[in-house]
Amino acid sequence: MIGLILLGTFIAVIVIAFVAITQPKLPDAIILSMGVGLAAVVLFVLFQAPDVALTEAVIGTGIGSLIYLMALKHLGEQK
Template sequence: MTGIIILFAFVAVVLVAFVAITHRSLPDSIILFMGVGLGAVVLFFVFQAPDVALTEAVIGAGISTIIFLMALKHLKDEK
């Protein structure tokens, strides 16, 4: 069962990362980037590293996404 979760999460992370890179809309790419981070959180939990998973959830998926969205808003305000 664990192997299926690992395989599914890994494939999902790779696919979402590819879509985030190739997507034309910057806000959508930022949200997809957050999805990559959340997929990594699942993998860290499965590999029994809850401290790393929590750090990735807070910093990688949470704070980084907020900073990117704020920067995007700031850039749109300047135009």
């Protein structure tokens, strides 16, 4: 069972990451990269690294992406 979840998550990470980098619109790419982060959280939990998972959830998925979005907003304003 765990193996299946693991496999599914791996495939999900790769697919989401691929879609994210081929996305022409930057906001979409950022949201998708949050998806990659979430899948990575699952992976970290499955690999029994809860500390890393918590960090990834909070920094990688949460505040990191939000800072990207804010930077994007800045760029938009200066144009």
